[in-house]
Amino acid sequence: MKLNQRGLLIVISGPSGVGKGTVRKALFEEQGHDFVYSISMTTRKPRVGEVDGIDYYFVSREEFEKRIKDDALLEYAEFVGHYYGTPKDKVERYLSEGKEVVLEIEVEGALQVREAMPDAVFLFIGPPSRRALYTRLLSRGSEDSSTLKQRMDKAEREFLLAHKYDYIIINDDVRNAADRIIAIIRAEHAKTERSIHGYLDMLEAEEKNGK
Amino acid sequence: MKLNQRGLLIVISGPSGVGKGTVRKALFEEQGHDFVYSISMTTRKPRVGEVDGIDYYFVSREEFEKRIKDDALLEYAEFVGHYYGTPKDKVERYLSEGKEVVLEIEVEGALQVREAMPDAVFLFIGPPSRRALYTRLLSRGSEDSSTLKQRMDKAEREFLLAHKYDYIIINDDVRNAADRIIAIIRAEHAKTERSIHGYLDMLEAEEKNGK
Numbered sequence: 536m537k538l539n540q541r542g543l544l545i546v547i548s549g550p551s552g553v554g555k556g557t558v559r560k561a562l563f564e565e566q567g568h569d570f571v572y573s574i575s576m577t578t579r580k581p582r583v584g585e586v587d588g589i590d591y592y593f594v595s596r597e598e599f600e601k602r603i604k605d606d607a608l609l610e611y612a613e614f615v616g617h618y619y620g621t622p623k624d625k626v627e628r629y630l631s632e633g634k635e636v637v638l639e640i641e642v643e644g645a646l647q648v649r650e651a652m653p654d655a656v657f658l659f660i661g662p663p664s665r666r667a668l669y670t671r672l673l674s675r676g677s678e679d680s681s682t683l684k685q686r687m688d689k690a691e692r693e694f695l696l697a698h699k700y701d702y703i704i705i706n707d708d709v710r711n712a713a714d715r716i717i718a719i720i721r722a723e724h725a726k727t728e729r730s731i732h733g734y735l736d737m738l739e740a741e742e743k744n745g746k
Numbered sequence: 747m748k749l750n751q752r753g754l755l756i757v758i759s760g761p762s763g764v765g766k767g768t769v770r771k772a773l774f775e776e777q778g779h780d781f782v783y784s785i786s787m788t789t790r791k792p793r794v795g796e797v798d799g800i801d802y803y804f805v806s807r808e809e810f811e812k813r814i815k816d817d818a819l820l821e822y823a824e825f826v827g828h829y830y831g832t833p834k835d836k837v838e839r840y841l842s843e844g845k846e847v848v849l850e851i852e853v854e855g856a857l858q859v860r861e862a863m864p865d866a867v868f869l870f871i872g873p874p875s876r877r878a879l880y881t882r883l884l885s886r887g888s889e890d891s892s893t894l895k896q897r898m899d900k901a902e903r904e905f906l907l908a909h910k911y912d913y914i915i916i917n918d919d920v921r922n923a924a925d926r927i928i929a930i931i932r933a934e935h936a937k938t939e940r941s942i943h944g945y946l947d948m949l950e951a952e953e954k955n956g957k
Contacts, residue, residue, distance in 0.1 A: 730913075
């Protein structure tokens with residue numbers, strides 16, 4: 536019996552290169568869960584093949600800045616001259632429909648979401664070792680050495696922010712990591728602070744029906 | 747990868763007649779977990795077939811009262827002239843060996859354990875409805891009507907103590923309830939407060955090995 540009808544906001548985060556995207560994809564392959572992926576909003580131009588409302592919501596700089604002013608974003612950041620952010624309204628609607636909303640974001644953004652949505656579930660995806668992460672960043676191969684150095688320095692700082700999260704999950708095996716997230720979601724729904732209202736409603740409904 | 751090497755103390759509790767024992771048995775049938783059941787200590791005489799150290803630790807009243815004085819019990823209570831309680835030392839040893847220690851106790855005892863072991867995991871097993879619980883208490887059939895009335899009154903008070911626990915699990919289906927407890931155990935091990943030390947040790951060990 537599911538006492539908590541509201542969905543959870545699941546924030547998947549961790550150092551660059553740790554495999555957040557792979558873990559998220561594995562999670563969506565799990566059966567019996569109503570997951571929805573929160574689509575980001577950006578001011579950059581669509582690349583060939585990208586579709587508005589599927590890959591991103593593509594908006595103008597003016598519209599994005601209006602949303603910042605209206606506090607209509609859960610988090611946002613600027614990278615190389617473009618804004619990226621998470622629209623609040625869609626997330627809120629999905630949660631009230633009982634869907635589990637998954638955000639896959641950088642550490643900086645995750646800490647902003649913590650402020651806006653303290654009851655979200657914050658997952659730090661960690662590498663099995665520093666070396667594993669560096670090997671992974673190297674193997675991408677598409678970046679020049681100064682970009683790589685920057686990414687490694689960033690990862691080095693992000694390693695140490697694990698304590699800001701609710702849970703730490705080591706991505707030593709993607710299937711394992713996804714299974715662990717499923718366990719966390721089940722546990723979070725059963726948490727007293729989320730389930731006590733459903734429990735008391737259940738007892739009360741019965742009284743009204745004349746037990 | 748398991749970052750937290752210490753076992754968890756799992757307290758299974760809830761109203762009399764809710765099926766705590768059945769849920770606990772189903773839990774012990776789950777594969778891949780190192781569960782150990784905490785054996786209670788009592789001053790009542792062994793019944794035929796009961797074995798010291800398996801069903802209970804049978805001790806004298808003097809010894810039990812010495813343990814109370816020495817603060818050597820996680821919880822205790824007196825029922826119809828006999829003491830029942832949980833020895834602290836065994837629980838502590840199992841936990842440090844990485845075993846998950848399961849306590850199946852009454853609501854009163856659970857609230858005492860909360861004081862002594864705040865980092866234990868407190869599970870409230872609830873019935874799918876009041877009626878289900880009453881039907882169950884009735885079907886036991888071994889009790890006279892005044893004892894039954896007492897038990898129902900006690901259950902009625904205990905229903906409302908769910909908010910004192912970490913998680914609420916409805917025992918609508920025993921297998922389901924046990925699965926949910928397994929999910930909670932996996933999630934609790936991944937909690938940052940339990941896993942951060944293992945995570946930092948992992949990074950540090952690597953540095954020492956010259957990454």
